[in-house]
Amino acid sequence: MTDSELDAVYTQLCKTMTELGEAHAPLYLARLALLAIDRIGDAGAAMRLIADARDHA
Template sequence: MTDHDLDRCYTALCETLAQVGPAQAPLFLSMACLSLMSRFERAEEVLPLLAHAHRQCAAEGAADGPPVR
């Protein structure tokens, strides 16, 4: 996927999140993630991506406040 494609997808994601609103955002994100994960053949392809996203969130949380445990 090109940088332009990534930008288009990220923009669409942000716009959709704004449309569904904060109350429905977790449900939408869960549904989108499940749909994207189903395109992989094995859990071993998905699990490292989830771990990476978790580490990124933990690092952001550490910058905003007390250490994440």
């Protein structure tokens, strides 16, 4: 993914969260995370991403 594509994806994520509203954002992010984990298809990689996200929160 190029920097431009990453920026476009991040922008869409932010817009979608804004549209859904603060009350629905946590459920949306949880669903997005589950879909991404399923798409990754590698439990070890998913566990490392979960730890990385925790460590940088």
